[in-house]
Amino acid sequence: MTPYQKIALVTGATRGIGLETSRQLAQAGVRVLLAGRNLASATQAAAALQADGLAVEPLALDVTDSAAIAAAAAQVKATYGRLDILVNNAGVLLDAMDRKPSEQTLQVWRDTFDTNVFAVVEVTQAFLPLLKAAQSGRIVNVSSQLGSFALHVDPASPIYGFKIPAYDASKSVVNAWTVHLAYELQGSSVKVNAIHPGYVMTDMNGGHGELDVPAGAKSSVQMALLDESGPSGTFTHMGKTLPW
Ligand code: NDP
Numbered sequence: 621m622t623p624y625q626k627i628a629l630v631t632g633a634t635r636g637i638g639l640e641t642s643r644q645l646a647q648a649g650v651r652v653l654l655a656g657r658n659l660a661s662a663t664q665a666a667a668a669l670q671a672d673g674l675a676v677e678p679l680a681l682d683v684t685d686s687a688a689i690a691a692a693a694a695q696v697k698a699t700y701g702r703l704d705i706l707v708n709n710a711g712v713l714l715d716a717m718d719r720k721p722s723e724q725t726l727q728v729w730r731d732t733f734d735t736n737v738f739a740v741v742e743v744t745q746a747f748l749p750l751l752k753a754a755q756s757g758r759i760v761n762v763s764s765q766l767g768s769f770a771l772h773v774d775p776a777s778p779i780y781g782f783k784i785p786a787y788d789a790s791k792s793v794v795n796a797w798t799v800h801l802a803y804e805l806q807g808s809s810v811k812v813n814a815i816h817p818g819y820v821m822t823d824m825n826g827g828h829g830e831l832d833v834p835a836g837a838k839s840s841v842q843m844a845l846l847d848e849s850g851p852s853g854t855f856t857h858m859g860k861t862l863p864w
Pocket of ligand 1: 631632633634635636637638656657661681682683684708709710711712735762763764765816817818819820821822823824825829
C-alpha cells in the first residue's frame, strides 16, 4: 500500500515566506501545491524546488480572482480528492508610509482587504470541503503581530504608534476570522490557527527585518504540521501565544 502523503497548498508562494514555507513542507515529506498569481510565476518558483528533488507542483491561483479560486479547487479535487494543509500566505502591504492614517486612500483600504481578507475567506471556503475530506486538515492563516489590537493600544509594545492602518486592520480581521472558523470547526478534524511569522527580511519590508526567510517560515510550518493534540483558534509566533 502506498503510504499516505499529505498534500499542502501554499498561496503567494512564488517568493518570500510562502516560497520558503513550501520548501520546508516539501522537505518534511509533504507534497506541495505551490500557488502563484499565475501559472508562469508558479512554474518558475516550483522549478527551483523541484531542482532540489522536492515534491512540488505549480498551481495558478490569483487569490483575488473568484474564477481562479474555483478552478484551483476543482483541479485539486479532481487530482487528489482532498487537501491536508492550506496555508493562506499571500498578502500585500499597500499603505503609503509617508501618509498619516487619515490620509490613506480608500483604494488602498479596498485593495488591501481584497487580498489580505476577502481572498483568505474565499480561498478557505472553496477548499474547506477538501480539508474536511483529509484525515486531519490544517489551515494556517499568515497574520501579523500588527493585527494585534491589544499590542496597538499598549504603550509598552514595540508596535505602539505604527501607522499602516489598512494593513494592520486587515490582519486584525484575519485573526477574527480565525477565531470564528475555529469555533465552527470544533469537533471536526480540521484545525485553524493564525501565526505571526516575525519581522522577516522579504520584499514586503524592502529586505529589512529581524529574521531571515528560513526562520520566518518556521511558524507557518509548525502550525501546518500540528498533530492531533495541537490547538485550534490560536494566534502564535514560534509556538508562543500572542495577544489578539
Ligand atoms: P512578499 O511581498 O515577499 O511576498 C508576497 C507573496 O504574495 C508573493 O508571492 C506575491 O506574489 C503573493 N501575492 C500577493 N498578491 C497575490 C495575489 N492576488 N494572488 C496570488 N499571490 C499573491 O511578502 P512576505 O513573504 O513577506 O509575506 C508573506 C505573508 O506574511 C503575507 O501575508 C504578509 O502579510 C505576512 N507577514 C510578513 C511579515 C514580514 O516581516 N515579511 C511580517 C508579518 C506578516 P507576486 O510575486 O505575484 O506578487
